[in-house]
Amino acid sequence: MHTTVAIIGAGPTGLLLAGDLAQAGVQVTLYERRTGTSNLTRAFGVHARTLELLDARGLADQLVPTGARVERLRLFDRIRLDLTRLPSRFPFLLITPQYRVEQALEERAVKAGATIVRGARLTGLRQDDARVTLDFGDDTATADYVVGTDGVHSVVRSALGLPFPGQAVLTSIMLADVRLEQPPEDVLAVNTVGDAFAMVAPFGDGWFRIFAWDRRRQVTDDTPVTLDEIREVTRRVHGTDFGLTEARWLSRFHSDERQAPSYRVGRVFLAGDAAHVHSPAGGQGMNTGLQDAANLSWKLAATVRGWAPQGLLDTYQAERHPVGKLVLRSSGMLIRMAMVRSAAGRWARNTVGSVLLGLPPVARRATGVISGVGIGYPGAPRAADLALRGGERLYEALREGKHVLVTAATFEGYADRLHVAAPERDNGEAILVRPDGYVAWRGPAAQAEAVLPRFLS
Template sequence: MDADVIIVGAGPTGLTLANELLLAGARVVVLDRLTERNPQSKALNLQPRTAELFDARGWLAPIADRALTNLPGGHFAGLPLDYSVFDTRFPYQVGIPQGLVEETLETRLTGAGVPVLRGTELLGLSQDADGVDLTVTGTGGERTLRAAYAVGADGGRSRVRKELGVAFPGRDGRISLVVADVELADDPALPTEWRLPSYEPAENTTTFLTPLADNVFRFLFASEDQREPGRDLPITEDEILRALRQARGGGVRLVRVKHASRFTDASRQAERYRSGRVFLAGDAAHIHLPAGGQGLNLGVQDAVNLGWKLGAAVSGWAPDGLLDSYHSERHPVAARVLQNTRAQGVLTVPDPDVQALRAITAELAATPDGNRLLAGMISGLDIRYAMPDGPAHPLLGARLPDVELRSGRGLLLGGRAGIAAGWRGRVDHTPGDDAEVRLVRPDGYVCFAGDTDGLDAALTRWFGAPDGQRTHFSLSHKLPVASTVDGQPAK
């Protein structure tokens, strides 16, 4: 074996996953066909749940130090959402370009000696009972790497997904947009503060202009010819200038275009996230309109869900069904993001009837319950996984805010010393006098809460048999097929 796990793709998903696996003690190799990181940052934000997860690992500070700003709250199709209603240390979005997040995550890996093989492209993949063979090409020519597991974190056009033959149902893009980072000449009329996207029906178009740094602005606009949304159609300076002038008036002066690319509202999701020893995560598993700023966050959270489970498999203590729970937990979460981004796309259509719907949606979003529902959805704070163990408890399956999980192990809070001794090395224990205990998975979700009746079963279900015993429980027999999101059955 060349590694325990080979990750294809050094985007935010692959790099987060590699860091998670490193914590679990796995031997990881990351490969990416690009010789250098894509200089254009698509995403510009960490949602509260992602900030919480990075913070729990102790990784947030170096990222937040490089943030351009914090955005108070979020938005749904441009309608403002208040995150301060949640019990979180991060009731805001960390405003940071994707490239800086990737760089920080990659620096952690290279510092720990994890190979990140750039200029190495996956060409093909096959698997047998014991491992996965990946045919790659790079500076040394074509060769085959072998690992116990492989993960396709290789973006929306994933080669891994295609090699596996996993279906990617959904629909193609209907609108084409351009995202451009442009340098503009000084002009007092230009915005000086980062702002949430807004929608101005009077202009009959959605544009978004926000300052990044040094007179460079992020400018987003819909392409002129919606009938030809070819993603690879070259973008001219004239096209950008015309859109800028339409949005900002004739006085705007374009100094240069730093980066520009097209994207669409295509919406698709992989039918299954696991194929034997190979997994799909991030954009390789789901694509959608980047409305509300969710894609990077979804991918990072896929990685945090999968990382400790794969780590357990590599370490040899994964209980039956643990690896399958990655699909059953994460597929419904992305399905809901696809649903909300499609809804957001509709709400920006410049049609009087759609605007009537938008006006009513705005009223609903401004109510406490409406805000809570939408803000929970976009921020990632409302995710709740189905947990088979324990008495009904408001925390079961939900995230535990403010919990430190730097070791990447599970955490038992409360109960007398020694009750988790059989799981030492897999579960840390902070004893306490509370009447109830809380068992937190390495990804920050509570998998048991209550008195200690049933605790051993939950420990065994999620962390394997205690030292020296066989596994008695099989997750695959107990877990429902789909998780719920905020108490609602996921579609």
């Protein structure tokens, strides 16, 4: 079987990518080794920038009511991050399980025409100048392009011979989905002591996720987790186990900090955990992968459809690799702060941290990085959700999957790849916004017609 784009791995990253490509009219097949879906998940937080990207796909408003909003993050005793000041329609962290995100993305992808093949376990691939051949045991398939979104143990990355340098930053992390008789007052309860930390978050359906670590008990990933172990660590960290009664899922794993040196080899790309993994601190894993997909999808579609400017696909590496490195640094800093052992060190951490985050520029930078709202690309900052004429918003105009030219001037042309919208207030300026919600160009409206070929042909 031949497909224009093959995606390996039907997690959130692969599903968003498949939906975008299918909406753009690109033939896309998504291969997943699992035969069914699961309601068990590690990721649980959707940050503001990711909600903006989901808004641009008409999904945010249906997802937000499924979870709980966290408007202020309490990290270590006295350290607070105020998300309500984010310059976004979504000034909060949404606590909702990953499977709900996947359900929304899968429905969109299938409706747009993407094909999902389950029970397809990739064993290898090879490529030449014309296409990529995929091996699924005794079966093969071909594609013009392939994207590996198949996680930390990516078969795609291994088949490309790419290294995955890094280290294990945290071992013997415990995860548990549990019932609580006395839930914490904070939506997201996070605390640390010298030899342990624990986080408690609601799924919104009566179940809670506990994420815990105990320096005193460092064992292998295959060592079973017990409810008593979760109770003891939670009680030590929070002073209570919140009336923990039962669990539907218990697991133990280790957390690595790793990044592939290249996200592209010829016709094959990496995205999400296949390209980068980091500590779970800050809840940025799923979010970073979804943003990888949003960056790559429109570039692949433009290339397949024959109008991409020269070198457009190369900008995926140039733009997303530095972001992956930034997330590695920020999440790594958070987890190392949580692991401070001595009382003096924790006092210094809490005191210095609270003072620094009391400074508005520092607070804006910190919340911008964690939420993704403050992250842009060289020459392409994040686009604000501008008000448009007729009561429409910019991110609603982006739902066609096209570039959006915001201008009061009349303009015709590039109809298959450009949506023109008038601003609510005309200041004589034009703004060209990429399909992923970043500003490609802004300047006098009179110059727009001359500038557009640089971006759209």
